[in-house]
Amino acid sequence: MDDAPFSLDDGEDFRSNNDAIPEHAARVAMLGELMASIAHEVSQPLAAVLANANASLRWLDRSEPDPEEAKAAIQRIMREATRASEIINSARQFAMKGTPTRTAFDVNRMIDESIDITRRQAATLGVSLTARLMPGLPPLVADRTQIQQVIINLVVNAAQAMAGQSGRRAIELSTGRDGDDLIIEVRDTGPGVGPHPDRIFEAFFTTKPNGMGMGLSVSRSIIRAHGGEINAHAGALGGTVFRIAVPVTEPTCED
């Protein structure tokens, strides 16, 4: 009983001395993952910039150039370049503060916009994209850019998983509510994720020849930093369902 305070003090010293090193190591490890995640997330809009730049050159090089089509492609270039810089900004802020930058936004609009961004890529792979959005959802208070990155990662994965498949190739995005959680689901008609649906979330796990295996690992970090969870399970009619649950924190008075 006598030495209880003594050992408590001792314990505290021990902990604070030792914490400094793992904390530094954890930060270095985190920066490594951050680099890999920025490389992964920015490569998608960059690929879109290149594809659209090529498209606009082709429209202008025709025997009868079509400036309107070229202009539309240039506008897509601007949108994708803006998105790339937003991704870098939000990753930088996250690295500095350790927490996401939160604003209140309409999840359904963010989903519609994500479909807009991925539609062309999905169409190239013969994949249809549809949405089933619940009206009247409360705004989500979260880092919009990051949550959108997660949705885009899931859609791109689903489209890639179905590329070349002979059956129906469809992706459906849906929103809903479960108690205090806002739910976003991305379901596909692909081959499924097999008996170990959690392995795919490990960093560097990939079954693709040119994959980094970063998409789902980054996505899970983002959702967890928002106090939420993301999981995969088999769909009732086959395919895979990715389910994101993020707590809805009612926005405090913002004037």
Ligand SMILES: Nc1ncnc2c1ncn2[C@@H]1O[C@H](COP(=O)(O)OP(=O)(O)OP(=O)(O)O)[C@@H](O)[C@H]1O
């Ligand atoms: N919708 C899906 N259907 C089937 N398998 C999937 C699906 N989504 C992901 N996977 C599996 O999970 C693995 C990991 O996905 P993840 O996005 O983390 O990396 P990746 O897509 O392989 O590479 P990248 O770093 O380019 O995203 C994929 O290689 C694939 O095997």
Ligand SMILES: [Mg+2]
């Ligand atoms: Mg991926």
